[in-house]
Amino acid sequence: MTTGGQWNRRSVLRGAAAMAGAVAAAPLLGGVATALGGDADALFKAGKFEEAGRAYEKILKSDPANVRAARQRGYVGLLANKFADAEKYLQKALELAPGDMDAHQLLADCYLRQDKLAASVPHWRAIGEESYAKWFSAVQGAPYQIHGDIGRAEFLRMDPMPQVEVSLNGGPPKHFTFYTGAPSMGMRSTVAKEAGLTPVASQKIDYEGGQIWAHYGVLESFKVGGLELRNVPVGWSSTESGEDVDTDNDGMIGTWVFYHLLTTFDYAGRSLILRRPTPDAVKTASAGTKPLPLWLAGDHYLHSIGSIAGSGPRVMGTNFGGSGVMAAVVFGDTAERLKIRTDHDRPLETFGHSAPTVVLPCYPEEIRVGSAVARDIYCEAATRGGTNEYGFDVPAAVFQCFWKPYNITLDFTGMNLYVAPGKAT
Template identity: 80%
Template sequence: MTTGGQWSRRSLLRGAAAVAGAAAATPFLGGVATALGGGADALFKAGKFEEAGRAYEEILKTDPTNVHAARQRGYVGLLANKFADAEKYLRTALDLAPGDKEAHKFLADCYLRQDKLALSVPHWQAIGEESYAKWFSAVSGEPYQIHGDIGRVQFQKLDPMPQVEASVNGGPPKRFTFYTGAPCLGLTSTLAKQAGLKPVASQEIDYEGGRIWAYYGVLDSFKIGGLELRNVPVGWSSTESGEDVDNDHDGMIGTWVFYHLLTTFDYANRALVLRRPTPEAVKSATAGAKPLPLWLADDHYLHSLGSVAGSGTRVVGTNFGGSGEMAAVLFGDTADRLGVRTDLGRPLETSAHSTPTVVYPCYPKELRVGGAVAKEIYCESHPTADTAGLGFDVPAAFFQCFWKPYSVTLDFTGMNLYVRT
């Protein structure tokens, strides 16, 4: 990820709403790569991950010292939570190039997803993430211990951000929002103090022209509905004077929590449902729905397959929770290239990764992910989106307003997304 991506991850620890994240939650790499023709990199950038993986393997058969091919083959495995593959090839890349920061980043994420936090530490250190290294060094025992089988909570409200009730360390119910554009479980500084949390690591970071402090710690208990997580890594932030950065909620639930569970965003019935991830639970939660592939990039960015205004089936960002009135954000030249009606006379000023940016209202004829469809719905075009991205083309990211008529279940074991229509 670029520096902007690192900022996104840190800034959302504070529990900030996602209007800023919505503008650039999934980086865009403009245009399908053509420099390498039909090669492995072109396949990868086009989102043909399995084919790219096989192509990288062929490269390694003839050139076993090819660091790039080994790293990319490991990345392909990581996107699909195929941890054995990811570890094998990323370790090969680091054996060949011990200082390769991208390989270190991928391997840190690989261990993070498996709760092998101690093994992730040297890789965070290798990429200069000292706060993360200290944080995960301080977690003793098994993180994210699941107690109970299901936690179902109704939305207390849906707009401008979804809100549910949950408790920390046995305390009274608190107002939590959620957003998959955020990584860990985030608390306000006030709630962190009430819960008796002590930071095990901290850092001062830039935020909207000022400075805030980000803190990292470990929460004993997080209970939502009938399900409890214990020994949970958490983050919180405060201004330089010690005040909350945001106070319209008490915390934000991010993707790290969701990928430990079978997660259902049941917008149709205004509920968040978290289940212990068992085969029986998957069968029950997804009956009648067809699986779509699910990919996880850069520790919390979710992707699946969808289409925008006749683009054909492409890899698209899939975001749940957060705020904003748009159903999707179209990146780079997507709107122009696909002939999407765009109101260039109504620029909207927002921010992406704490950097001012401008987006424009646009209205694609159709958005589609599986059986979920929206026509002529309000979206936003972000023509100057970061093109460094995640290494593969993403024409658009879908947001909460698109999903409101549906129930969506994320299975991070089988790496499938299910939409019930």
Template identity: 65%
Template sequence: MAHIGGWDRRTLLRGAAVVAGAAATAPLLGSAATASADSGDADALFKAGKFERAGRAYEEILKRDPKSLHAARQRGLVGLLANRFPDAEKYLKMAVHLAPDDKEANEHLGDCYIRQDKFALSAPHWRAAGVDSYATWFAAVRGEPYQVHGDVARVPWKQMDPKPLVEASVNGGPPKRFTFYTGASNLSLRASVAKEAGLSPVVSEKSEFEGTSIWVHYGMLDSFKLGGLELRNVPVGWSSTESGADVDTDSDGLIGTWVFYHLLTTFDYAGRSLVLRRRTPETARKARAGVKPLPLWLARDHNVHSLGSIAGSGPRVVGVNFGGFGEIAVGMPGASAKRLGVRIDDDRPIETFAHSHPTTTYPCYPKEIRLGDAVARDVYCEMDPTMPVNVPWPFGTGFDGVGHFAHSFFKPFNVTLDFTDMNLYLARGPAA
């Protein structure tokens, strides 16, 4: 859920362009009860975010029943959430062997391969999952993708609100204005920027939204430069209207999670900068110096999660969304807000959208929200009464969500994501 102000046709189109091209988007309707992990049931453990215990429970099921597709698939997903690739591949291959046409197992295995830049291996699995655009796109990747040139870039933010903007160069051209958001997957460009850079799609797909046709194109970008660091041979997407015009002109593009997980990325909110480093043992040591690590999980190819607490919920798996735009510190399902006794302003409805669907949210004020040692009290948040607590595949993560921490929460801090050791480091003040 992302509050971005009152919704009109243009706003909704902007939202559609952001999420277009993702393998799936989460629906807003439905409900699910919070899973209880007391029974030790593998699925209940997984839904409650007890991933290590769930993994062991699925292994026990497989010892009793080596042909359990569900247990093999879920055990592979537990490995994938933590970027334990040998583990994930072992069990997801087992699941695909048991059921070659199983779309969920194939999608997870395809994701496992793209996280390792094994695009050719991922393509047949995306096709088996029914995501033909991804399959064609990834099959067209030639050479080493995401080649990193340079060691570090400290890129100042040109603005903080309503969304952060940084400057980057596309194929050696003049600086362009990019926003960033870990709620999105790949690097994306405005259609006119893609044209200026001389890009041609390897595959395109048409999407209908509110009676308007939007074309989503996928290709490869030769060079993307942020400060002193350059990425070469980068998968990229762009969206256009039926006439080929830009869908949105608020920025020249958006940097998604796929770019960030190839680097040691620091979202330096307090210092108003984006710090990107080549990930080495030395840079990793510096990032964690004196900072207590929080766990990091990556779900559905781009959704970043950690461990936090909202309104006394106790340690729970929570979404952590960096970038994007909006005023809230936390977004949460209405059912969670009411269960936790959060104060809600029911008389102040906000017309907005989430995952490109129009919805109505309400301001709410948890007494405390906590991520590691970072705490905020009685700050402005929002709850969505139609947001489910749990959305299974193919639309969601399959585990319970008490809420997600958003842009405004992080302003006093700097946050580093290490996708190798799968740790999140949060510290007060600007990054060193």
């Protein structure tokens, strides 16, 4: 699960499935797009994805057998949910190099996002994710079937993690939190048992210095307000003795659920709003708001454009839900390079992706994502994980405390993020 102290993709996913807290280190992805070089790679590293895509295409015109260019061009498409482009180039990369693990991984995520679960299975298997292969093989029929047009759930509480009321398989109300730093929907072992779930795959994983069991199954019905999802892949965790790992909440909603819907995190109005993703719904939710780009790296890490401490427009991690009192995590040498005030005398020992890490309090003069702005607010500077192994530079990622005066809507069809002050209408 960990190699040389660094987190690989499997440990990130499994840690999130175990309902881990907020990320306190840069997200990692097993080496995709490392060893950068050349104009195309420089553009990609700088977050100029469309320009990088054109540069990779130019490389392929002169060198059609260039595996890296094909894989990277597919990756550019996947970041923006341009699935036809992603499939075309990632399949080309695998034709050229059938054993390319990075291409298999990216193509597995590409099929997963489109609910082509059967098509994803051989690629999960190729990268050694046998539990995922068994899990998705067990899903019969279309997953994430949407019934109803809108579901609104008021926050039962805001801190330390927002909590909403949901129903599983028509049962009594359960208190779930949410976090886009987690992939699938997860729940406590006892909650899964009450809902009648049985695992289709299980695996022992590392978690906060010990080991737990991660189980995978399929939930018949998940309901929030007036909106219901049916046939939902879910996970739950238990200790060796079968006890719950986390008892603070009944479960957690992850990014896989949100990207099937038009999702509004209405922090100012203290509610979670889930809509069927139609053009009319997008128009209603985003009225009068300028769109920002939305990129999805890996299978659940969200990014948009923002700035920190005068950095100018940069790709920024954008996280919703989770816990923690920081407005942002500042990665690598960003705090030093941008001369952000940092308190080196008060290190904080915490966990990032369920692994021990140390962060330092810091206070950027300004953080901005669209119309959302915070000044001289408490943040944390990560002391490890300075290189974002998704292949592009990310100086910081913002978290729940940053968003509290705003409402934010995520449109995964148009791949736009909308930020507006105050309550959602």
